[in-house]
Amino acid sequence: QSVLTQPPSASGTPGQRVTISCSGDNSNIGTNTVNWYLQLPGTAPKLLIYNINQRPSGVPDRFSGSKSGTSASLAISGLQSEDEADYYCAAWDDSLNGVVFGGGTQLTVL
Amino acid sequence: QVQLEQSGTEVKRPGSSVKVSCKTSGGTFSSFPISWVRQAPGQGLQWMGRIIPILDIANYAQNFQGRVTITADKSTSTAYMELSSLRSDDTAVYYCASDRGASAGSYSAYWGQGTLVIVSS
Numbered sequence: 001q002s003v004l005t006q007p008p009s010a011s012g013t014p015g016q017r018v019t020i021s022c023s024g025d026n027s028n029i030g031t032n033t034v035n036w037y038l039q040l041p042g043t044a045p046k047l048l049i050y051n052i053n054q055r056p057s058g059v060p061d062r063f064s065g066s067k068s069g070t071s072a073s074l075a076i077s078g079l080q081s082e083d084e085a086d087y088y089c090a091a092w093d094d095s096l097n098g099v100v101f102g103g104g105t106q107l108t109v110l
Numbered sequence: 111q112v113q114l115e116q117s118g119t120e121v122k123r124p125g126s127s128v129k130v131s132c133k134t135s136g137g138t139f140s141s142f143p144i145s146w147v148r149q150a151p152g153q154g155l156q157w158m159g160r161i162i163p164i165l166d167i168a169n170y171a172q173n174f175q176g177r178v179t180i181t182a183d184k185s186t187s188t189a190y191m192e193l194s195s196l197r198s199d200d201t202a203v204y205y206c207a208s209d210r211g212a213s214a215g216s217y218s219a220y221w222g223q224g225t226l227v228i229v230s231s
Contacts, residue, residue, distance in 0.1 A: 002154060022224055029212075032214045032215065033214075033215045033217075035217040035218075037155070039155075044205055044221040044222065044223055044224050045147075045155065045205070045207075045218075045221055046221065047217060047218060047219050047220075047221075050210075050211070050217040050219075051211070051215060051217070053209075055146075056219065058184070067160075079124070079155065088154065088155050090155075090217075090218075091156075092213070092214035092215070092216070094214065096171070096172060097169060097172075098171045098172070099145065099157040099171075100157065101147075101154060101155045101156065101157060102154070104152045104154040104155070
């Protein structure tokens with residue numbers, strides 16, 4: 001059981017816009033920033049979004065993040081087949097004094 | 111470019127310990143925290159703890175308190191994660207990551223390739 005809650009799956013067709021939600025509480029998302037990671041099958045996770053809405057160098061601006069209260073969202077516009085991956089949200093939890101992850105969302109491009 | 115190179119696959123017996131290494135290059139090792147994250151087969155990511163090498167201070171996830179020890183050797187820019195009293199459900203890929211940002215606002219910017227640890231009798 002993950003501390004942050006994500007839908008287990010999401011899907012969209014090429015060119016569509018897809019959003020993935022991440023729900024927490026006041027000890028994590030409500031107080032701290034949110035990060036998103038992408039993981040392709042058989043590979044290590046990769047930083048996708050940090051500090052809610054910042055993109056590391058090399059990440060296309062099709063990816064964007066937002067936060068409201070105790071929830072956060074990752075939006076992917078202009079969906080492409082190579083976006084098919086697992087997506088994880090993460091945040092520091094003040095009560096647990098550590099990083100907590102969402103359970104991950106498997107994105108399928110139809 | 112920051113790179114993290116982890117040690118190879120380990121096969122361990124239940125009740126034993128494993129120590130995984132993570133050698134960093136291309137950055138300032140001491141200044142940035144190194145986190146350890148594991149992923150059981152078909153499961154999500156689970157944070158285990160992290161160390162700030164320059165302070166030699168580590169903190170651990172509650173789930174692993176008493177079983178995990180994270181250390182850092184500044185002379186070789188290498189971090190280590192040792193997990194004891196291994197059980198079959200510790201079978202997982204273990205990742206190290208180099209964090210950026212300040213404490214609660216930190217994020218894992220660079221990741222190692224992962225080390226598979228298999229616990230089996």
